[in-house]
Amino acid sequence: MTHNYQVTGMTCSGCENKVKSSLLLLPEVTAVDVSKDTKSAKITMTNHIDLAVLQQALGNHYQISLPSGGASTEEKKSCCATHTHQKAPIIVHPAQAGKFYCPMHCEGDKVYDKAGSCPVCGMDLVQQPIINHSVEYTCPMHPEIITDKPGDCPICGMDLVRKETSISEENKSYKNLLGKMKISLLFTIPIFIIAMVGMFHPNPLNRIMDDEKWNWVQFILSIPVVFYTCWMFFVRAYKSIITWNLNMFTLIGIGAGVAFLFSVFGLLFPHLFPQEFESDHGSVHLYFEATTVILTLVLLGQLMEAKAHDKTSGAIKALLKLAPTEAIVVVNGIDQPISIHDIKKGDLLRVKPGDKIPVDGKINQGFSSVDESMITGEPIPADRKEGDNVIAGTINGTRSFVMQADKIGSETLLAQIVQMVEDASRSRAPIQKLADTIAKYFVPIVVVIAIITFFIWQQFGPEPRLIYGLINAVAVLIIACPCALGLATPMSVMVGVGKGAQVGVLIKNAEALEKMNKVDVLVIDKTGTITEGKPSLEKIVSFDNNEDDLLKKIASLNQQSEHPLAKAVVDFAKAKSVKLVSVNDFETIVGKGVVGTYEGSKISLGNQKLMEHIGAIVSASIAEKVIAEQQLGKTVSYIAIDEQIAGYITITDAIKETSKNAIAELLNQGIEVIMLTGDNENTAKTVAEELKLSSFKAGCLPEDKLKEIKKLQATGKIVAMAGDGINDAPALAQADVGIAMGTGTDVAIESAKITLVKGNLQSIVRAKKLSHHVMRNIKQNLFFAFFYNVLGIPIAAGVLYPVFGLLLSPMIAALAMSFSSVSVIGNALRLRTVKI
Template identity: 55%
Template sequence: MSCNGCRTKVEQTLNEIANINATVSLEKELADIEMKEPVETSILQKALLKKGQYILQEIMTHPDGTEEILPPVEISEEDHYHPKIPKNMQNKAGKYFCPMLCEGDKIYDSNVGCPVCGMNLEQIPAPKIEKTVYYCPMLCEGDKTYDHPGSCPVCGMNLVAKSIAIEPEDTTYKEMVKKLKLSIAFTIPVFILSMGGMISNNPLNEILSHQANNYLQFLFTIPVVYFCWIFFQRAWTSFKTWNLNMFSLIGLGAAAGLIFSVFALFFPGIFPEDFKGEHGIHLYFESVAVILTLVLVGQVMEAKAHSKTNTAIKELLKLSPTEATLITENGEDKIAIENIVKGNKLRVKPGEKIPVDGVIAEGESYIDESMITGEPIPVHKKSSDKVISGTINGNSTFIMIAEKVGSETLLSQIIEMVNNASRSRAPIQKLADKVAKYFVPTVIAIAILTFILWKLLGPQPTLVYAFVNALAVLIIACPCALGLATPMSVMVGIGKGAQNGVLIKNAEALETANKINVLITDKTGTLTEGKPSVEKIISLSNEYTPDDLLALSASLNQNSEHALSKAFISKAKEKNTSLSPVKMFVNQTGKGIQGIVDKKRISLGNSALMQTIGITISDKLLEQASKEQLLGKTVSYLAENKIIIGYVVLFDKIKESSKETIRLLHEKGIEVVMITGDNPNTAKAVADELGIDDFIAEALPQDKLEAIKKLQEQGKIVAMAGDGINDAPALAQANIGISMGTGTDVAIESSEVTLLQGDISGIHKVIKLSHKVMQNIKQNLFFAFIYNTIGIPIAAGILYPVFGIVLSPMIAALAMSFSSVSVILNSLRLKNIRL
């Protein structure tokens, strides 16, 4: 109730119910009800809901004087209060109005309360709309975005979606796959028709005349050109803006081959006899179709990679709950997360995700914060302790006060950091594109010069010779081998990596891995196993062996939901220890567990539990436990009745491969820095054990992100290895992100490299593979460019004045094919390398 009008309405509503006399207090928000006969609470609640959003809350007073708030009465959806929205307000979505219509149809911009009756205003509901915009991955025009998918008007590359909205599917990728399938379907017949003539006793030569064969090639090539028309558009854009790139070469070469072939098919008489063979002029429809289809294959792979740009963010969004339990003066109510405001009281039940950042007001519980800190052991939280959105409540209910909502929460900030980091870096410019910047204008200049010289100095008909030789230059310059040089090596290299448990997403990752000089690594799940395990059990009694104590502690943990309980159960299974039934099991939150095992009263927990049951821990034992804790380990005491019979040391075990891998990285001159959310003692113990150069402890996701940014500002090439949600922003920001395949989906999607076995030793494999692949790519580029270097002058007619030789396009096609075969064979050599 917010005003005296509410009080009056509630009082009148209750008194209208038969056999009831009610008096309502606004100040105390209480209703004193006298009943002649018992009336069900649900009847009272339904009557109130018909008049407004008034929730009846029952409070039970126990004999000891304590009060307990009972759950609100369950009411069906149709009985809930639904304010009527005037028809003239239907198009005012997001605005507010008074449900009492005190000022008629008047609407308000914000929920300031009705100026007449003081009631909370109701918001006119609106469908939730999330807009997706697109941006160029090369950031040609800075942060400029576009409303629709397509190509960048500057460089012609595919625009990439920039949105955190969860899309059911990526339509761009789906459409490109469809085009690729159709393009392949039409390219294969063109290839067979063209190359079939070179095979002796080919039945096609008997069925089809040469002319009919050419017409069929033309008909099958047109659909391929249609499906790949976007490449010609990109080429045109690159020339308009003079931002020359690979599409400039592809569009120019394919267009030249297509135009030449079409004219040669329909107007063969305009060409000199030198260009005519036994079956007329050689056509290049198969070259056009194959080139365009190969380029489309590369673009589909790129589109698939871009379609996963937002996948990490989608996985993060799944962590955020959609609703919360709001505690009001009238009871409890389920509300959407976006409607939570600062200061709201929220109830969080066992197993629920914490809706927003805040502080515990009442109660205590164990919170699983592994998705934020990366640490596997749930953290005990009590009154006044901070809690974080997206983390998971353990086995107790508590009430929290919302402090940070919406974009202010840590989870929202992580989402934003991943989003910003993933789009803040432009893709590494491929070597072929760098060369193309100079190569394209050079080819164009040579073609123009060829045309001019043949027109001025060539034999008759000069115009035809000039046109044909200029086209020959463009055809022979078509970068078929150049287009294969990088993707072939990358394809084979990625396949080789996958065979060795290393998944690499793109060529940029392969190139960058060869240059890294700093490795930032998480601790939990990367250098360590990522889960606590029983390291040792110390017996302090002559009656019990360590195995006896394991049996007692594991038996007791059968009924526990605590994360540490799994460590005891796993150890017992490892040693084939039989477990006994437990009676009178008690879980003391924040302290430990107790129960009857084999007729013995057994307690397992921390010093607080020992103090609770009246046990004094000796100074000597405290000193022993302190030494273990300084090494970042967890100590649990085991007691029978009121005597400590031993203690258990638990530790997140270091992976066997971690030490050798760090040694190999040091040999390559790579600095290793560990950044972890764990405490300094644990961090130092792990760093000392592994010989790590430096470490940062108690780090939040933004701390990891900032550390990487600082190193990058110093000119360092930084790799980040991690496995948790808390590592996602850092993985996205690093020059190369390396995730453990045993980690979270968010970490995997935020990284460029995934180590399937979850073994850090894979980093050394990545670096070695990177070196070999980059070496192979440079060799391929040599084969591609040496062909162009020799072929273009010959196509321009440099041999004609001395030898009278004009390069036939047929010879140019064979040379181009040889260049492509050289690139393919050289790339396949990568299959033989040992990682």
């Protein structure tokens, strides 16, 4: 059942994501469609959920009600431009992990508790990876001993070894299909041999038995194939017809079913058939070999698809394997082994050389180099010292260190990456709509073509006309493959998103992946995007020559701010052992600076706009000094005490080494690169000239960036926006493709559609290349699927017979159909090897 609700309080894409993820935690909820623009939520649920339960799931940040509710004026204001959000962690939903979904996403985000087939397309459901899988330990000598912790066997004293507690349902499905395939071959091969040898004149098998008895042998041998190993195809065909979700199995069921029933009827009642149905030996043409070979080949295709599906989700599984299952906790100076699931926040963990880092945290003691390539895509190990952050799944170098656990379970970056890849893999690209529209009418059209084929052959074909009509109609039904169309997009998206994750490019959904290929304008912020985002205070200038006192005031003011420039001031003061004090009435004025009250005086620190805002006058002599600093590419912030200019500080933020090369490459691709920054005109101009940007605009407030992007979009441009700050969030949400630096703020990451783990512009080049390769791969798949069906169906109908005398056997048609879907998946798998 599906109900519509009104949700108030949503003001950005981050809000939409938080509402959706919170509602999906409810076990009864199977799908959620949320829109901040209409302030609505469309919820699909297995049974009715009370409004109070829904409200409890959302907490106090958002209000859910029936559609009659209204939104207040206050709710319409853009929260992103005025305050920060607490990041909603990407949660691995326990209600969905390990469940099953259709690889063609016929029902969107709907999942199932058990393995089976999709009720719409009939394909085998695929299991979602179990992200936080449990680990058990057992004794090699006494397997009945099972525990969830390492240790000694209570019987023999041997060390317990790891035991995988479960085999994925995907592997179970593959093994089940493999077993059925062996049985099918065991019975199909003799039937095929009997039928082929029967074509010889004289038939050598007649020395043993006559044709009628051999027909009975074929019938008996076909029973296990039709009613056991391949019976699922007929079940799926029946379900597709009664639900009118016509699909590939509709065609297979009709085609193989007609051939089998015709053969059984011909075996039991041969006297009811006209003479033209009889063979040279006087018995009716039977098609047990065609039926069993067709079904066995379709089963082979399913087997190959099951194997290929395992590879398409290989990136997710590779990410899952990064997380270790054990860690070493330090308790009172003693090292103790512990399961990763027992780690608590604040625990001290020892990481030995070569070990995987178990959770996210900070180095508490020691230093080392850490291989982070599996997360960031950067091959060079990063040096990490005391106080530096380390990421779960990365590999320690040659030194041991002790770290403090800060984020555990689904809070770790690795778990968030896995969940983002999982969600993106199951999203639908806009190009999929074309395939969906065609697939909707595909099966009925094929059935009509098969019927027309039969009547044309029956009216105008050579003798035996009815036999030709029946065989060619069956071939038409069997060769058509709507699944190749359906798989063309999702398989490429799944592999492409996984490939991106391996190089530090996280795609939130398939739509962003498709749009990235069309981007012709890239808008970028300066601080943290072009530059390192790690500014340092170079000098402080005081007009009353009391720099230490002025530093104490602005550092005390900035200790309440999270802005990178504020951190630079505080770090500079701490390095000089300046003692900070509390400040009252602290306020951040977005895009301008900060103000507060220090010992009765109003302290202001910010740009020219802040000085104008508070009424402080910048003299010509001061402005001249500041401009000189800005022309050197430095950022200058004025200091005012009680609306009087008291001094200024200069801050440097080095341009990233990767920025120049990345921007040059993007410009060579014909992409405009525009910088919108809140910094001053002189500093922005220096940076723009050094990087040879297409254009720039300085002094931008959050609303200015938003307006500029809307203006570009109004001219028909496809705009990507890259940023990392709170003030970038509205622009990131407005852009066709929002790109957040993984080193940036949580709200920026929430608002973006692509996140760059490493946080440099070279990753944007990678994202662009990835999008290009994926879209080209999708188009190749769609072309193959279209071309295959457009070419195959007429050949199966017999268009080549009048000129070349060629007909397509239903068995060859079955082989071609089975390999069509596998070919699409195989082409998608090529994305794993592309260099981006």
